Amino acid sequence: MCGIAGVVTLRRELSTVPPTRETLVAMASALRHRGPDEQGIFRDHAVGLAHARLSIIDLASGQQPMVVGEPGDELVISYNGEIFNYIELRAELVALGHVFKTQSDTEVAMLAYRAWGTRAFARFNGQFAIALWDRRAKSLVLARDRLGVRPLYLCEHGNRLYFASEVKAIFAGDPAIPRALSPAGLGETFTFWTVVPPQSVFRGVEELRPAHVRVYAPDGMREMCYWRPAYPLEPGDGFRGTLADATDALRAALERATKLRMLRADVTVGSYLSGGLDSSVVAALARDAIGQKLRTFSLRFTDAEYDETAYQREMVARLGSDHAEIMVSRTDIANAFPAAIRHAERPLLRTAPAPLLLLARLVRDAGIKVVLTGEGADEMLAGYDIFREARVRRFWAREPHSTRRPLLLQKLYPYLSRSPQRAKAMAREFFGRDLDRANDLEFAHLPRWRSAQALQ
Structure with a gap:
């Protein structure tokens, strides 16, 4: 994880003063926690770039x-x-006649842009936020990876565009930039649990949307989308193999992805190990990829309701990993929460990021810069209760007047069966809303979205 930042003059006929060195140093310094190894800046007549390197x-x-x-x-x-996939892209570029001076994926990104222009970003298999200054065209190119793993914030102020990996670096670039929360951003946060780019929680600040490229040229700004997710719309459009075929395809995809991340870093890569299925699978694939002892890291909780130490240690024994763990109490979580807010730069509706921050500190103190995790698997493979809840509600929607079908929700959420009768009636009213929209894509989320909106 590195930090990037910079400034570009928008209407250059109105100003020939380049961004100051002090501005760029202040922006890079605000990102030192993202890139503690090195810092650098670049200044031209209309642009300044800053970097904090990990x-x-x-x-x-x-x-x-x-x-x-x-x-x-x-x-x-x-x-x-x-x-x-920088090694494969490098080979393509060498075949086209490009000459490399380094072994870095950074140079590959630059020469890929020289060869293919903004179409290069669709060729990248990775996670990135890029700011590229084309001196000949006098254009600034900003690009973000397909799913928005890497952040990139933008703010126009005083005939200049400020951009950075974190909003705090933008504010460091010019103390005159207003600091205010956005009502629209807060509304999205409390409805969706996050903002939807380009919206942010700060007034006057936006995010570059995932899978988008924005070019600031002398004749104006243009933005384009270089990739869109595609989903099967009809039963015959999806995967046509058997369950065994799907299992093999998923395993092969996970193996490829894990190998790329383990074998193409020039530093040791570790793995989180929560004790759940997702991180356990990733850790096992990581161990197989390197063919040697893996570094693993776990959170333990003093609160028995959340502690999964037994599963973690079972996996450590199976993997034979070099393992480290940290015990976290409710007090530890409360003490770490302000720092989690500072790094997240948005309201957090759950405390989970706080113990994850403590785990990240454990990894850093062990001298490890990169870890694999099982994050995202529940979203991709429908692991959350809300997906099972939607199946129950769709089953209920076929007979909306049934008194027995909604009882299945008590198996999913056992606390409902222990609730007073009045609370059960409220739960039935909550989960029974919008049953006539069972085929809508947002069906699973509608009860909570509507409740959040009603409070605004």
């Missing part, structure tokens, strides 16, 4: 901002993330 690939020569090209035709980049 070195993962090509430790010796991957410093940023990186410059390639002849005088007057340079490309300059400040880049956060990793392009996992």
